[in-house]
Amino acid sequence: MSVRPILFVYKEIVPGDLRKLVAESNDSQTGGGARDLRFPAATFNPVMHRIFTVDGVGRGGRPIRTANVTYVDDQGDERKTKLHYWPPTASRKTEGRIAQVHASPALGGQILSTDKGRIFVVLTKYSDGEVRCDFAYEDELKDKQLWAPEASSQIFKCMASAAARTNRTVQGYYDFDEGTGYCHAD
Amino acid sequence: MPTESDISLDAKAILKALATRKNVIITGPPGTGKSRLLNEIRELFKWDQSPNASAPKGRYPMPPATGPIPTWFPSPDQDVKREVFQTVFDQNTKYRDFMRGLVPKVGQAGAFEVTSGTLHRAALQAAHDGNAALVIVDEINRGPAVAAFGSALVGLESDKRLPTDGIATSTTQYFEILGDHGNHESFALPSDLYILAAMNEADTSVEPLDVAFLRRWHTYRLEPDEGVLRAHFGLGAATALPDTPAGPSDYYEALVQAFTRINEQILLGRGAAYQLGHGALMHARPDKGNVGSAQEYVATAWATLRGHVDEVFYGNTRAISDVLRAESGKSVYSLKEETFAGQTVRRIIGPLRPSPAELYKLLVLIGSE
Numbered sequence: 001m002s003v004r005p006i007l008f009v010y011k012e013i014v015p016g017d018l019r020k021l022v023a024e025s026n027d028s029q030t031g032g033g034a035r036d037l038r039f040p041a042a043t044f045n046p047v048m049h050r051i052f053t054v055d056g057v058g059r060g061g062r063p064i065r066t067a068n069v070t071y072v073d074d075q076g077d078e079r080k081t082k083l084h085y086w087p088p089t090a091s092r093k094t095e096g097r098i099a100q101v102h103a104s105p106a107l108g109g110q111i112l113s114t115d116k117g118r119i120f121v122v123l124t125k126y127s128d129g130e131v132r133c134d135f136a137y138e139d140e141l142k143d144k145q146l147w148a149p150e151a152s153s154q155i156f157k158c159m160a161s162a163a164a165r166t167n168r169t170v171q172g173y174y175d176f177d178e179g180t181g182y183c184h185a186d
Numbered sequence: 187m188p189t190e191s192d193i194s195l196d197a198k199a200i201l202k203a204l205a206t207r208k209n210v211i212i213t214g215p216p217g218t219g220k221s222r223l224l225n226e227i228r229e230l231f232k233w234d235q236s237p238n239a240s241a242p243k244g245r246y247p248m249p250p251a252t253g254p255i256p257t258w259f260p261s262p263d264q265d266v267k268r269e270v271f272q273t274v275f276d277q278n279t280k281y282r283d284f285m286r287g288l289v290p291k292v293g294q295a296g297a298f299e300v301t302s303g304t305l306h307r308a309a310l311q312a313a314h315d316g317n318a319a320l321v322i323v324d325e326i327n328r329g330p331a332v333a334a335f336g337s338a339l340v341g342l343e344s345d346k347r348l349p350t351d352g353i354a355t356s357t358t359q360y361f362e363i364l365g366d367h368g369n370h371e372s373f374a375l376p377s378d379l380y381i382l383a384a385m386n387e388a389d390t391s392v393e394p395l396d397v398a399f400l401r402r403w404h405t406y407r408l409e410p411d412e413g414v415l416r417a418h419f420g421l422g423a424a425t426a427l428p429d430t431p432a433g434p435s436d437y438y439e440a441l442v443q444a445f446t447r448i449n450e451q452i453l454l455g456r457g458a459a460y461q462l463g464h465g466a467l468m469h470a471r472p473d474k475g476n477v478g479s480a481q482e483y484v485a486t487a488w489a490t491l492r493g494h495v496d497e498v499f500y501g502n503t504r505a506i507s508d509v510l511r512a513e514s515g516k517s518v519y520s521l522k523e524e525t526f527a528g529q530t531v532r533r534i535i536g537p538l539r540p541s542p543a544e545l546y547k548l549l550v551l552i553g554s555e
Contacts, residue, residue: 003241005248072245124247132247144250148239151248176239 006177007050008124010136010155011037012170017101018112018119036097037107037121039171040184041088045096047173047182051125052085058099063087069123069133071106081106083133106133116140120155120170150176158183197226198258200406204320204380205260207404208344211326212384214408217463220384223408224322227382228270231260231320261378264350266316271308273321275329281336286364300364305338305381312379315350319379326383327392332399337361341375342402348374388459408463412446415464419472427550434480438472440546441484443553448491448509452498455505460498466490481542488545503532510534511551518544 017037039048052065065085073079083106084099102108112119117138124132138159141152154174162168162185172183193201200223203210212220233255239248255262273284281287284303291297302310305321312319323331332339338361340346346359354360358374365371383403386392416422419438431437449461467487473479499505503521511517512534519536540548 005239005241008248076244122247124242126241132242134245134247140246144234146246146249148248148250149237150239 003126003128003130004176005124005151006127007047007173007175008122008151008154009039009044009047009051009173010120010122010158010171011039013112013119013121013135014169035102035108036086036099037101038092038095038097041094041096043182043184044171044173045087047175048085048096051123051131052083056084058084058086064099067131069106069131071110071133073105073109074111079105081133083107110135113137118159118170154181154183157181158185161185193230194223194226196223196406196408197230200227200382201230201260202258203404203406204382205258206344208260208347208379209342209381209403210383210406211400211403212382212406212408213387213459215388215410215459215461215463216386217466217468218408218410219414219463219465220408221324222465224324224382224384228272228320228322231270231318231380232268233259233265260320260380261318261350264316264318264378267311267314268318268320269308269311270320270322271304271311272324273304274324275326275331275334277329279329279334281334284334285336285338288364288368298368300366300368305335305375306363309373309375309379313348313352313376315352317378321379321381323381323383325385327385327387327395330393331395335399337363338375339399339402341373342381344377346375347377347379349377386459388457409458410445410449410461410463412442412464415442415445415467418464418468420474427553429547429550431477431546434472434474434477437477437480437484437542437546438474440549440553441467441487444549445487445491447553447555448495451505451509452495455502456498462491462494466494481545484549485539485542485545488540488549503534507532507534509552510536510548511555512536514551514555516547516551518548 049065052067054066056064056066058064064087067083067085068080069083070078070080081104083104086097086099088095107121112135119138120136122134122136124134126132136147136155141147141155151174154172155170158170158172161183162170165185168185170185172181174181196219200210200212212223214220236251238251240251243249255265282289282301282303284305286303286306287301288298289301291299308319308321311317335342340361341359345357348354348358354374360372360374362370363373419435419442421435421439421442424443425439427436427440427443431440445462445467452461467490469486469490470483472483495506495509499509507513507521510519512519512521518540519534522533522535524531524533537544
């Protein structure tokens with residue numbers, strides 16, 4: 001049987017995230033500037049743990065999860081790199097995070113197109129256990145030759161939900177086997 | 187994108203027939219699945235990208251599942267644009283609606299324009315290399331089909347078509363149509379154009395189709411299928427029924443057996459075209475765990491069955507009496523003979539809407555005798 005996607009997580013890259021990716025500070029006036037992609041831990045942790053399956057130890061001896069992900073570099077070649085998923089901290093009790101995104105060739109190392117609409121980070125897990133890290137562009141998601149509607153429709157539905165509610169980031173996941181999805185803006 | 191195993195046997199047979207004959211008519215009584223089949227073939231012919239995600243391809247982690255068009259498909263090599271054009275014939279359908287003709291130009295008194303009908307537009311689309319077109323004509327015999335095809339009739343058969351490369355063969359059949367400016371021009375139907383039609387052969391408001399027209403089509407007949415009905419109700423093979431129903435499945439079993447027997451009688455009395463398809467009794471999802479719901483379902487289905495029997499045997503009280511077992515002495519219905527104007531008149535006596543118990547007994551009686 002051929003390889004197929006079984007799970008994917010998506011998160012919109014907003015202007016603050018873009019600065020994190022290129023190792024600038026974030027937009028917040030309240031300090032910080034941590035170069036992490038943050039997810040609501042309560043709902044995303046179980047899913048992230050299916051993607052980040054390897055136990056590891058982070059700085060300060062904290063238990064983290066890692067994943068050896070595949071990404072496509074600027075030349076179109078597939079490469080591997082490790083991403084780290086950190087549990088909530090004492091100061092941010094409700095957020096899990098993919099850390100040090102600026103230092104990752106799969107994230108900060110990518111040159112993003114700014115003329116294809118909104119941008120999303122997509123982590124996809126396949127039936128053979130492989131995990132991919134990609135960027136998805138709004139304009140390309142509309143192309144049924146490039147993105148299966150089964151996947152793109154999840155992001156579009158979440159965009160619609162987020163549009164109906166103020167200040168909600170488009171982020172969610174979809175389980176292909178269960179046929180169930182979650183949008184944080186719902 | 188569907189895989190070959192997703193394609194129903196009926197759809198596969200019709201697509202294969204289209205590939206070789208170009209023109210197919212699906213016939214069958216109402217409720218045998220003609221419209222369902224048309225819809226299935228409409229989607230298959232286009233061979234669109236699947237909604238299902240597949241393995242990564244280049245920069246795209248979840249592209250649609252893709253696969254080549256099966257080699258037995260109509261025009262499997264034409265994969266640039268595969269389009270479906272749909273129309274329904276009625277008594278008012280004209281050649282100008284289907285091919286070309288003159289119609290008044292809206293807003294310009296005294297001016298006319300040349301139409302481009304469904305078949306004409308499909309033919310133009312299919313004439314380009316890389317393209318294929320399917321014209322679906324539902325209820326083809328509800329309108330003047332021969333007149334609607336007009337001169338195009340001579341170019342319908344596969345050997346009369348213009349090949350994909352646009353170079354006519356010795357058998358390509360040209361015919362004259364109106365050009366865009368009202369001039370006359372020669373036209374031939376392209377090889378990558380397919381026509382799929384559907385019709386009830388026997389109904390009140392249908393028009394006869396002549397033999398010269400029909401011989402240009404491959405006919406694919408659908409028949410009532412008890413098996414589909416059994417699957418719908420979750421029933422196995424036919425079983426003997428108790429005098430008193432033990433549960434919902436007994437009601438459904440009685441309905442299926444009566445349906446099969448009534449269709450056998452219609453076949454004898456009127457012919458296959460007048461039978462009733464299984465789909466007519468699949469009006470809702472049956473509740474298999476609730477007797478009251480089963481009784482309601484069966485009562486609704488019976489109303490459909492009885493209405494069909496009354497229609498196909500209209501004026502033939504003897505036949506209806508036979509179907510309802512009115513002379514058996516065991517039926518809820520009976521045949522009463524009276525005299526009117528010096529003549530013997532027969533009429534069927536019985537409840538307009540039988541109770542659940544009466545209906546069950548009646549269905550068992552019809553199905554078993």
